[in-house]
Amino acid sequence: MSRQDFFVLAPYLAIAGGVVLMLLLVSFWRSVRVMVTMTVLVMLVTLGLVVANIDNPPHLVSGFLLIDGYAALFNIMFVIAAIVTALLAYGYMRGRSGEPEEFYLLLVVATLGAMTMAAAHHFAAVLLGLEILSISLYVLIGYSEEGHPPLEAALKYLVLSGVASTTMLFGMALIYNATGTLVFSELGQSEFSLPRDELYYVAGHGLLFAGIAFKLSLVPFHMWTPDVYQGAPAPVTGYLATVSKGAVFAFVLRYALITDVLEIPVVSTVLLMFAVLSMLGGNLLALMQNNVKRLLAYSSIAHIGYLLIGLLAVAVLADGLIAVEASLIYLAGYFLMTLAAFGVVSVLSSASEEVDAEHIDAFVGLFWRKPLCAVIMTTALLSLTGIPLTVGFVAKFYMLATGAEGGMWLLLWTLVIGSAIAVYYYMRVIFTMVRPGGDAGYAHSSPRVEGMAVLVVIGISLIGFGVYPSPLIDFVRSLIGITGG
Amino acid sequence: MEVVLFYIAASIALITSILVITRTTASHALIYLIVSLLAIAVIFYLLGAPFAAALEVVIYAGAIMVLFLFVVMMLNLGPSQVAQERRWLEPRMWVGPSILTLILFFEMVYILAGTPALTSGVAVSAKEVGERLFTTYLLGVELAGFLLLAALVGSYHLGRRYMRARREEIG
Numbered sequence: 183m184s185r186q187d188f189f190v191l192a193p194y195l196a197i198a199g200g201v202v203l204m205l206l207l208v209s210f211w212r213s214v215r216v217m218v219t220m221t222v223l224v225m226l227v228t229l230g231l232v233v234a235n236i237d238n239p240p241h242l243v244s245g246f247l248l249i250d251g252y253a254a255l256f257n258i259m260f261v262i263a264a265i266v267t268a269l270l271a272y273g274y275m276r277g278r279s280g281e282p283e284e285f286y287l288l289l290v291v292a293t294l295g296a297m298t299m300a301a302a303h304h305f306a307a308v309l310l311g312l313e314i315l316s317i318s319l320y321v322l323i324g325y326s327e328e329g330h331p332p333l334e335a336a337l338k339y340l341v342l343s344g345v346a347s348t349t350m351l352f353g354m355a356l357i358y359n360a361t362g363t364l365v366f367s368e369l370g371q372s373e374f375s376l377p378r379d380e381l382y383y384v385a386g387h388g389l390l391f392a393g394i395a396f397k398l399s400l401v402p403f404h405m406w407t408p409d410v411y412q413g414a415p416a417p418v419t420g421y422l423a424t425v426s427k428g429a430v431f432a433f434v435l436r437y438a439l440i441t442d443v444l445e446i447p448v449v450s451t452v453l454l455m456f457a458v459l460s461m462l463g464g465n466l467l468a469l470m471q472n473n474v475k476r477l478l479a480y481s482s483i484a485h486i487g488y489l490l491i492g493l494l495a496v497a498v499l500a501d502g503l504i505a506v507e508a509s510l511i512y513l514a515g516y517f518l519m520t521l522a523a524f525g526v527v528s529v530l531s532s533a534s535e536e537v538d539a540e541h542i543d544a545f546v547g548l549f550w551r552k553p554l555c556a557v558i559m560t561t562a563l564l565s566l567t568g569i570p571l572t573v574g575f576v577a578k579f580y581m582l583a584t585g586a587e588g589g590m591w592l593l594l595w596t597l598v599i600g601s602a603i604a605v606y607y608y609m610r611v612i613f614t615m616v617r618p619g620g621d622a623g624y625a626h627s628s629p630r631v632e633g634m635a636v637l638v639v640i641g642i643s644l645i646g647f648g649v650y651p652s653p654l655i656d657f658v659r660s661l662i663g664i665t666g667g
Numbered sequence: 668m669e670v671v672l673f674y675i676a677a678s679i680a681l682i683t684s685i686l687v688i689t690r691t692t693a694s695h696a697l698i699y700l701i702v703s704l705l706a707i708a709v710i711f712y713l714l715g716a717p718f719a720a721a722l723e724v725v726i727y728a729g730a731i732m733v734l735f736l737f738v739v740m741m742l743n744l745g746p747s748q749v750a751q752e753r754r755w756l757e758p759r760m761w762v763g764p765s766i767l768t769l770i771l772f773f774e775m776v777y778i779l780a781g782t783p784a785l786t787s788g789v790a791v792s793a794k795e796v797g798e799r800l801f802t803t804y805l806l807g808v809e810l811a812g813f814l815l816l817a818a819l820v821g822s823y824h825l826g827r828r829y830m831r832a833r834r835e836e837i838g
Contacts, residue, residue, distance in 0.1 A: 291817045
């Protein structure tokens with residue numbers, strides 16, 4: 183490793199060093215407050231180093247990690263999501279029995295895994311990053327020591343996610359068998375330089391994408407999503423919906439950009455099917471949900487379906503970077519609105535109840551009882567719907583424009599129909615919050631300062647980037663290397 | 668010939684893996700799992716990866732499985748359990764695994780006696796593996812460390828719940 187390698191790896195070294203420091207700290211001095219502070223500090227240092235390295239040219243570290251603007255953008259999103267989760271979890275874990283210190287340690291390790299996936303340029307890095315993320319998530323999902331819903335969710339996720347990882351690993355092995363390399367850039371050239379066994383190559387990608395579809399919870403592979411989202415503690419659900427999916431998407435998008443995987447007819451057809459089914463299935467299944475966490479789970483399935491339009495556009499458009507720009511702006515918006523929605527659920531959840539404030543009845547009259555929470559929830563839901571003046575609108579508009587440019591009409595019509603269906607169930611939650619009454623046995627916790635502060639910041643950015651999106655757009659464009667207007 | 672050796676080892680691996688998931692007692696299943704791992708080690712050797720084969724035996728079949736077996740045995744205490752365990756481990760039980768292990772053993776002797784019969788034609792020495800691990804895959808090794816750390820901290824946390832419940836039961 184050269185000095186340059188260490189230089190560009192600084193964010194990774196910072197977060198890894200932070201993990202070791204926190205591990206030592208928790209062995210000698212158990213204090214939740216210290217652990218939360220340490221988490222936020224480590225994350226801020228990492229964020230600072232990512233931003234400081236932004237202007238460096240792309241650098242490949244021993245063929246393993248490609249540190250470039252693309253990875254930096256994902257890393258910024260992951261780190262911000264981790265800070266939000268840590269602050270929300272502080273309030274959430276209070277009053278719940280058990281030792282909450284390891285929660286933050288695992289949160290930081292999980293973020294390291296996600297950051298590895300964002301920069302992965304080698305299948306081994308993908309697998310290691312994915313497993314670091316998944317193993318931390320199994321425990322985070324089942325973290326609470328009381329009640330069995332979290333444990334049930336953790337067990338479901340453990341078994342199904344383990345099978346999906348194995349499927350992906352077997353797919354990677356078959357791809358290696360067909361091409362003789364695990365490095366993405368070599369896979370991109372392999373059709374010219376290496377003899378390629380078509381059968382193994384296609385079968386390998388079939389298995390790989392089956393595993394990916396599970397991790398992204400695309401429709402034929404979505405069964406686990408509502409149960410796990412419902413059972414997990416609310417802050418973890420927000421993290422699961424954003425970082426875990428974002429990391430897998432980061433890998434798929436980079437893989438599609440570097441190699442010609444989308445030119446395999448089977449893969450692109452299957453992805454098209456996944457996208458259509460997810461957009462329709464996610465929205466239709468959410469219609470009759472009375473549980474807000476499950477509703478948001480189904481809505482996240484639909485949103486990943488929208489996101490796939492950007493992935494598929496990479497192969498269709500002449501300039502793939504435009505599709506990448508649309509996907510990244512969509513993902514950034516999705517991160518903000520999903521974190522806000524699950525954040526409100528987690529600040530409302532009381533430690534005295536076995537389940538979170540997740541039933542729709544818990545939201546009756548929220549506007550009159552907790553106006554700030556209700557306003558943030560409304561903003562998040564409007565943004566998820568894609569109402570103008572929110573970041574959700576900008577994101578969806580970008581996706582529509584990209585799809586239209588590529589002439590992907592089937593996907594665009596599905597997006598329009600799906601969004602129309604979605605209006606109903608998002609509005610239902612908003613109307614429930616306006617309806618007077620409530621207090622029917624739902625002991626809401628009084629939201630804590632740091633949790634509310636972080637939610638207010640996200641709420642403002644949802645509106646802010648919706649009204650004036652050009653800073654976000656310019657930032658994304660500069661990072662992925664699109665110059666000029 | 669090496670293809671025949673491969674098929675013998677592979678079928679032993681498959682048969683024992685199926686036996687692992689169909690056994691009703693944990694200790695029987697674990698014994699078959701050890702045989703399955705030994706068969707996979709032979710396949711690694713045939714592929715030209717003696718180092719991976721050695722690790723498979725030392726770490727999986729050796730350390731991890733013996734640990735499993737110890738835990739399974741230690742969970743059942745008391746005279747009635749001892750009698751039950753004796754019943755589980757009667758000689759008849761050892762016939763199946765022993766025959767399969769003997770086949771693998773003869774295969775290994777055959778490979779070691781003759782010219783190394785390799786399906787791939789290239790043998791990767793331990794030195795080459797080590798070199799790769801400290802250069803190209805250095806980051807991978809470091810990341811694997813964090814993977815194990817996450818698993819360790821996680822299992823500590825999840826295990827604590829039952830440790831406490833058990834302590835309350837006893838005291």
